[in-house]
Amino acid sequence: MAEMKKPKNPEKHSTYLPLDQKKSSKPFHKTPLLDQLESGPWPSFVTGLKRLALNNDMMVDLLGQLEHSYKTRKGYWKGGTVSVFGYGGGIIPRFSEVASMFPESKEFHTLRVQPPAGNHYTTDMLRKLSDSWNKWGSGLIAFHGQTGNIMFIGTTSEKTQHFFDEINEYGWDLGGAGPCVRTGMSCVGAARCEQSCANEPKIHRLLVNDFLDDMHRPALPYKFKFKVSGCPNDCMNSIQRADFSVIGTWRDDMKVDQKEVKAFVKSKSRKYVIDNVVARCPTQALSLNDDDTLAVDNRNCVRCMHCINVMTKALSPGDDKGVTILVGGKRTLKIGDLFGTVIVPFMKLETEEDYDKLRELSHNIIDFWAENGLEHERCGEMIDRIGLSNFLEGIGLEVDPNMITHPRTTSYFRSDDWDQEAAKWVQRKAAG
Numbered sequence: 001m002a003e004m005k006k007p008k009n010p011e012k013h014s015t016y017l018p019l020d021q022k023k024s025s026k027p028f029h030k031t032p033l034l035d036q037l038e039s040g041p042w043p044s045f046v047t048g049l050k051r052l053a054l055n056n057d058m059m060v061d062l063l064g065q066l067e068h069s070y071k072t073r074k075g076y077w078k079g080g081t082v083s084v085f086g087y088g089g090g091i092i093p094r095f096s097e098v099a100s101m102f103p104e105s106k107e108f109h110t111l112r113v114q115p116p117a118g119n120h121y122t123t124d125m126l127r128k129l130s131d132s133w134n135k136w137g138s139g140l141i142a143f144h145g146q147t148g149n150i151m152f153i154g155t156t157s158e159k160t161q162h163f164f165d166e167i168n169e170y171g172w173d174l175g176g177a178g179p180c181v182r183t184g185m186s187c188v189g190a191a192r193c194e195q196s197c198a199n200e201p202k203i204h205r206l207l208v209n210d211f212l213d214d215m216h217r218p219a220l221p222y223k224f225k226f227k228v229s230g231c232p233n234d235c236m237n238s239i240q241r242a243d244f245s246v247i248g249t250w251r252d253d254m255k256v257d258q259k260e261v262k263a264f265v266k267s268k269s270r271k272y273v274i275d276n277v278v279a280r281c282p283t284q285a286l287s288l289n290d291d292d293t294l295a296v297d298n299r300n301c302v303r304c305m306h307c308i309n310v311m312t313k314a315l316s317p318g319d320d321k322g323v324t325i326l327v328g329g330k331r332t333l334k335i336g337d338l339f340g341t342v343i344v345p346f347m348k349l350e351t352e353e354d355y356d357k358l359r360e361l362s363h364n365i366i367d368f369w370a371e372n373g374l375e376h377e378r379c380g381e382m383i384d385r386i387g388l389s390n391f392l393e394g395i396g397l398e399v400d401p402n403m404i405t406h407p408r409t410t411s412y413f414r415s416d417d418w419d420q421e422a423a424k425w426v427q428r429k430a431a432g
Contacts, residue, residue, distance in 0.1 A: 026057045029064035052139045058154060059138050061102035082109050082157050084164045088217045090174030091160060107156040112149035112175040117201035118188045128170060136163035148185035149175040180218035181211040186228035187235045196230035197248030197321040198349060203228045210359055221373035224366060232303040243379045244362060245326040245340045250318035253298040260314035265292040277307050322348045327365060328380025338380040345402040364395040389417045399425055
């Protein structure tokens with residue numbers, strides 16, 4: 001591979017400034033192991049840390065501690081308690097166990113700040129945030145952490161309150177950390193994606209605003225995450241990562257522009273369409289006719305989005321749009337990874353009454369989990385422990401067979417008494 005070329009005007013790029021021009025007072029520690037990470041063809045985080053260290057003594061000692069960790073193969077950070085007035089969460093405390101060796105980085109706390117719905121920023125606001133962090137912190141920022149927050153990494157206990165007060169003054173708030181409702185996430189949605197089936201920013205803000213107190217003052221068994229994806233592509237990975245997943249969908253027929261289908265077949269060939277679209281439909285709901293039109297068995301379509309993603313001009317979601325609600329997704333904790341379980345197959349979100357139903361459902365779920373969940377137990381793990389039928393009864397939601405395709409064969413939840421509940425559903429349908 002060719003070597004990375006340095007910029008023609010290195011004086012404009014502080015990454016390449018000579019060390020004798022650095023403004024921080026502490027000399028750099030020797031970092032031979034970290035230096036190796038800069039030797040490859042790709043950009044290295046080490047280069048970014050060194051750039052910040054040119055003007056920040058905290059980053060100088062951070063590099064020294066990181067090098068020390070690489071040598072000993074041990075981590076030297078421990079937790080504690082750091083907060084701002086009135087809040088109990090939003091800050092990840094980090095205290096160094098080798099502070100005597102690296103005193104400037106003896107405290108290196110992280111502040112989680114909530115991003116705007118869909119991660120919409122203005123350049124002016126990004127500059128304000130950066131200036132505030134350079135003033136009160138290390139300058140190291142991550143857009144974004146796994147929870148969706150803007151991660152402002154590296155400050156002292158004394159400066160934490162100052163930074164929060166400053167950014168709060170121009171409209172920003174801390175996110176969740178600890179056993180609380182965590183910062184919500186939503187995709188860019190209708191702002192840039194033509195597949196959007198829901199009003200993602202509105203759902204996002206509705207849920208966050210409703211549970212802001214539970215986010216700032218941890219009082220739950222463990223963490224609870226909201227994630228909103230505007231279509232079944234689920235760009236937020238909400239099925240795997242969210243305790244409460246909202247995914248846009250449709251329940252009428254997928255829209256097909258046969259003229260565009262023919263144009264696509266002509267440009268790509270019949271073989272390409274059959275091999276890459278028709279054959280890859282998981283339920284064999286597609287077929288290519290002799291006249292190069294596409295036949296869709298909408299009854300068996302499972303909204304996987306593959307055909308729509310490939311033939312974007314020809315295929316698009318239907319007009320009867322709404323959302324599907326899933327509960328219980330999470331990564332490994334007590335019982336391993338869990339996908340979210342569908343509890344509401346389809347919900348319209350058009351009127352304020354519809355949004356009130358969504359709010360009521362979210363409150364019922366969190367209240368039930370807060371009362372019945374064990375310490376350090378995610379909502380999905382509680383459902384696995386008590387059974388889905390008991391959970392649905394606890395939140396006042398009627399069982400619907402459309403919640404899952406094969407209740408007897410799935411391994412994601414216990415189906416105790418499922419047949420009895422399904423019989424009740426049939427009786428309700430027959431009665432009304």
